[in-house]
Amino acid sequence: MIRTDDLRKEFRTRRTTAVAVDGLTLEVPRGRVTGLLGLNGAGKTTTIKIMATLLHQTSGTVRVDELDPLRQPDAVRRRINLIAGGERMVYARMTGRENLWYFGRLYDVPRAVLRGRVEELLELVGLTAAADTTVERYSRGMAQRLSIARGLVNDPAYLLLDEPTLGLDAPIARDLRRLVARLAREGTGVLLTSHYLTEVEELCGHVYVIGEGRHVTAGSPAELTARAGCHRTVRIRLAERSPGVEAAVAAFAARLGTDAGLEPADDGGVVVSLSHPDDVAGPLAMAVVAAGGTLAGLEVAEPSLEDAILALADAPRLVTA
Amino acid sequence: MPTPPPAVTVAWATFHRTWSVTRRAYPWSYFVGTLMLGVFTVGLAHLGLEAIGGGRVAASFAAATGTADYLGYITVGAAAFMFTTHGILWVAKALIQEQREGTLGALLVTPPGRLPYLAGFTAFAYTAIALEVTVLVACARVLGVRLESTGPPDALLAVLALGVAVFGMSAVLSAVMIIAGEAHITQNTLFFAIALLSGFTFPRQDLPAVLRWAGELVPTTAAMDVVRGAFTTGAGVSPGRLAAALGLGLAYAVAGLRWLPLAERHAMQRSY
Known part of the structure; x- marks a missing residue:
């Protein structure tokens, strides 16, 4: 050694x-x-x-x-x-x-x-x-x-x-x-x-x-x-926009003390994204379905080492040489 | 066949490597180019002696050098200066060349110390220089120069004295070069100093006393006295001057080899 x-x-x-x-x-x-x-x-x-x-x-x-x-x-x-x-x-x-x-x-x-x-x-x-x-x-x-x-x-x-x-x-x-x-x-x-x-x-x-x-x-x-407390990011694609579902997602995010993102998708639907240290994919999906939404897709991005390093120090301070 | 000691293996591998690389990188053009310096020196001395001196030297020159053969004096001096400068160029610049090529770090993480490595370089350098000096002396003979050798034992002692002096100075200069990070100013300063102080092309008696004493600190000065005794004056090798050349040359070598690890670490702070 x-x-x-x-x-x-x-x-x-x-x-x-x-x-x-x-x-x-x-x-x-x-x-x-x-x-x-x-x-x-x-x-x-x-x-x-x-x-x-x-x-x-x-x-x-x-x-x-x-x-x-x-x-x-x-x-x-x-x-x-x-x-x-x-x-x-x-x-x-x-x-x-x-x-x-x-x-x-x-x-x-x-x-x-x-x-x-x-x-x-x-x-x-x-x-x-x-x-x-x-x-x-x-x-x-x-x-x-x-x-x-x-x-x-x-x-x-x-x-x-x-x-x-x-x-x-x-x-x-x-x-x-x-x-x-x-x-x-x-x-x-x-x-x-x-x-x-x-x-x-x-x-x-x-x-x-x-x-x-x-x-x-x-x-x-x-x-x-x-x-480093890095966040997983859950992305759920909904087939169509729904004010009820969007309200449910916002309420879910508020309970976790975070914000949810809503972005229009190319196919006319919407992509909901939410970052949190815990695995919240299941509860979020259930909240969407309970509000009448239809899931067209779901993915979870696990935190990477790069996320951890960036969390440990400001990104500009990361050594690149 | 018994396995040679690691130091011999390293020295031989370095000799072989340098021979291959030099043959590949510097074909005959390099050999001819470096030879021209010595040939022109002897040729110009010949022309000067004939045109200015009418083929004769002043009595004061003969008294100072122990010979009236000016061309023989110049030929020996030119050959010794070629031996010295080319030896220093090869051996002292070996490590800074590694630094420039980006191979110094790779070399320094290998187990052998610097002595077998430099010994391999020295063996190559002296082999190449022997060829150059042989051709130079042959050219001088064509111009009618005859050298006054006092015999093979003295000739060997003279080569040994000059070889040890050059190796010692190269070891010190090698450390200076990798600390300074440059070679040209360092080597040319040294070449100027030894050309002035060591009696290669004019008698040291012509120098002011302070410079004559300064010359005694340079190993090539005593070595040149040995060379002159063996090849110019016919007086043979002076044991005192031989001891001075070997002693000073070895002292320089020990100092250089002890200094090199510090110089190498200094160089490593800057790069691999």
């Missing part, structure tokens, strides 16, 4: 001290995708860089399977790898195969093992046909896929993913998500930062939300949405 305790990182200049991470405690166990979501000035990338041994913390501790990155950086580096979206992290003038071979040798992967692993990884990321093409002739998506293969060349116990799908086409991003989910199922501990909240919601079993370097909240995506 990767564990940080009361982690703090300050960046000092001659005149100022900026606190990027402030008292962060989190755990990244094997076999799970752990999300790290950030509000403005969050310190996500700084946290990942500390875990990856690229930066030293100002105070607090990091342990990777009980190893201290400050004292045993080489041993930690053998257990981890890092993939950062938006950064190439592979050599442009080398071919895909040469890149994987070189990084494999840096990790001291035995030649006999590396030979097979390079071919497996090229196949895994769909670059077998382009294996002997230099990276400078790759598309952005191909280079990113190679970067992902590079991140797996040492068969890491922990994979640190910093915005890994940034700028990727949707099908490639989907393939990457499938790969990450598979790695976690097979026992890899994954720490994921992403500003695509649907991605985090899809992959992560546990999410830490941090803001300005400090812990805000943590839990599974479902727990976060429940904790």
Whole structure:
């Protein structure tokens, strides 16, 4: 497990001290995708860089399977790898195969093992046909896929993913998500930062939300949405307008302490919408029917992780970089 | 076959990688371009000696350098300067080149320290430079230059002294470059300083005393005295100057390698 305790990182200049991470405690166990979501000035990338041994913390501790990155950086580096979206992290003038071979040798992967692993990884990321093409002739998506293969060349116990799908086409991003989910199922501990909240919601079993370097909240995506008090939205489509039904809906909403929306539908009917933390679809439908209305359709939109994050902070403060 | 130690594996992989990339990126045009500097230096010295000096050097030059063979003096100096500048360009710029290419983070999360990586770069650089210097010396011979070598052992010691001096300076410069985030001003400042202080193309006795003393702080100065003894004056290698070159070069290397992790973390604050 990767564990940080009361982690703090300050960046000092001659005149100022900026606190990027402030008292962060989190755990990244094997076999799970752990999300790290950030509000403005969050310190996500700084946290990942500390875990990856690229930066030293100002105070607090990091342990990777009980190893201290400050004292045993080489041993930690053998257990981890890092993939950062938006950064190439592979050599442009080398071919895909040469890149994987070189990084494999840096990790001291035995030649006999590396030979097979390079071919497996090229196949895994769909670059077998382009294996002997230099990276400078790759598309952005191909280079990113190679970067992902590079991140797996040492068969890491922990994979640190910093915005890994940034700028990727949707099908490639989907393939990457499938790969990450598979790695976690097979026992890899994954720490994921992403500003695509649907991605985090899809992959992560546990999410830490941090803001300005400090812990805000943590839990599974479902727990976060429940904790944030996010509303389900019920939409009922009525075949035709009816003052009686509209009055009944308004009364129902008033009893719940909320408002109901009424919008004309294209087919001449009307759409009633009502948001509430509880599941009120059934009672609302019964109220409509009791008032003489005819249901032409009903849908319930469950709150998303994005709703939860937006509830935790103002939308403009959500980090997108 | 026994498995080589990880450091050897890394150095060899880095040598092989750099060789492949350079062959792909810089074909013969680069080799010819860099060679021209040395060839022109010797050629212009030849023309100047004939046109201005009437083929003879002043007695003061011979007294200061220990030789009356001006072209031999210039050829050795040009070859050593080429060795030094190209060695520094390859080795010192290796890490900032990684930073510019966006591969520094990927490199730094791998287990090996920087010594085997830089050793691989150094091995490649010295191999490439050996080819360049060989061609330069061959061109000089065509112009009638004959070098005064005191024998293979001295020649090897001279190359060792210059090689250690250049590696040490490169390790320090590498740290300076990734902290400064730029290479050109840093490298050109250093090249100017060593060209002035280390006695590549004129005798250091011509410098003011303060600059002669400043030159003693630069490893290439003692190394050049070793090179001159082996290839120019016929006096052979001075043990004192050899010890100074190796000692100062190693001190620079140790300082540079100890400084590099701090410089790398500084660079990591800005980018991957």
